[in-house]
Amino acid sequence: MQSTPINTHSLLKLIKERRTCYQFLDSKIHPIDSIELQNCLQAAIWAPNHKLTQPWRFYIAGENLKNQLAEVYADNRAKKKTQSDPSCYQSFYEKALQKFRAIPQVILVGQVIVEDPIVRQEDYAACACAIQNFHLMAWQQNMGMQWSTGPIINDSRTYKLLNIEPENIQLIGALYLGKIEENCQPKIPPKRKPIEEVTIYFE
Ligand SMILES: Cc1cc2nc3c(=O)[nH]c(=O)nc-3n(C[C@H](O)[C@H](O)[C@H](O)COP(=O)(O)O)c2cc1C
Numbered sequence: 001m002q003s004t005p006i007n008t009h010s011l012l013k014l015i016k017e018r019r020t021c022y023q024f025l026d027s028k029i030h031p032i033d034s035i036e037l038q039n040c041l042q043a044a045i046w047a048p049n050h051k052l053t054q055p056w057r058f059y060i061a062g063e064n065l066k067n068q069l070a071e072v073y074a075d076n077r078a079k080k081k082t083q084s085d086p087s088c089y090q091s092f093y094e095k096a097l098q099k100f101r102a103i104p105q106v107i108l109v110g111q112v113i114v115e116d117p118i119v120r121q122e123d124y125a126a127c128a129c130a131i132q133n134f135h136l137m138a139w140q141q142n143m144g145m146q147w148s149t150g151p152i153i154n155d156s157r158t159y160k161l162l163n164i165e166p167e168n169i170q171l172i173g174a175l176y177l178g179k180i181e182e183n184c185q186p187k188i189p190p191k192r193k194p195i196e197e198v199t200i201y202f203e
Contacts, residue, residue, distance in 0.1 A: 018136055019186055021144025024178025027104030032179065036141045037105070040177075043137035049126035053119065056130045057110040057169055059162050068161050069108075069152060070100035076151040104178030108153065108162065110169040127172055134175065144180035147173045 041058060049055065061069060074096035081092045100106075111127045114120055131147055138145045152158050153171035162171075 014136060014140060018139040019144070019184070019190060020146050021178075021180055021184060021186075022146055022176075023184070024102075024104050024144060024176075024180060027178060030104075030179035032105050032143065032177065036138075036143065039141060040134045040137045040143075044130040044134040047126055047129035047133050049129075050122040051119070053112070053114075053123055053126065055112045055114075055123035056127045057112065059108040059110065061106040061108070065161060066103070066106050067101065069106060069158065070097050072155050072157045072161075073097075073100045073150075073152050076155065080151075103176045105176075107175040107177060108158070108171055109173045109175060110162075110164060111172050113166075113168055113170050124172065131173055131175065138177060142179060142182065143177055144184055146176040148176060149173060 037060070044056065044058070045054070047056075059065075074093045077096040078089045078092035082088045109127060109131060111123055114123065135145050135147065149172070153174055156166075158171065159166055164171075
């Protein structure tokens, strides 16, 4: 049983109001405190994980790594956007580079890979729980986040930059994090199906 009861209403409010965010405040004016980041990591590592495998690894990018990842991101994005007209590559590349560099904090999440397919599946689930815990703690501290599974997490250049091998550690997400305006909400309101539509009760 939990030692400090959390108000049911405030917990549900946090869970329901957490959103995926794409726009962040300028990190020079609104920096992320290292304690705030530690709180997110603390929340993450207390996620449930079967057999206590603790399969998550977090790679916290400093400016140097972020700039290198920005090049990988920009190359992938520009290639995708200019498939039909490669002559526009450079302008898309530059734009994407700036966009990535403006992300206040980039964190890559890896899953330690084991041979057993069942454990591997459970480990992915545990990592997802960890990311959700991280996201909720970020939101609680006025930070927004996007969990991205975009091309940089499958790019061999990213693995090289992190000095890891995909056979041993598989990247499962790039977390883009930053301070946000209070009550920041996406342009398209989030939707969920009502409980009745997704729940089947049995006697
Ligand atoms: C496994 C996973 C992968 C995701 N990958 C992406 C992604 O690559 N790009 C993106 O914009 N959002 C990504 N998202 C965020 C979802 O699009 C987002 O959760 C969904 O739109 C619902 O919005 P909400 O998080 O605000 O409730 C991902 C979410 C999950 C759980």
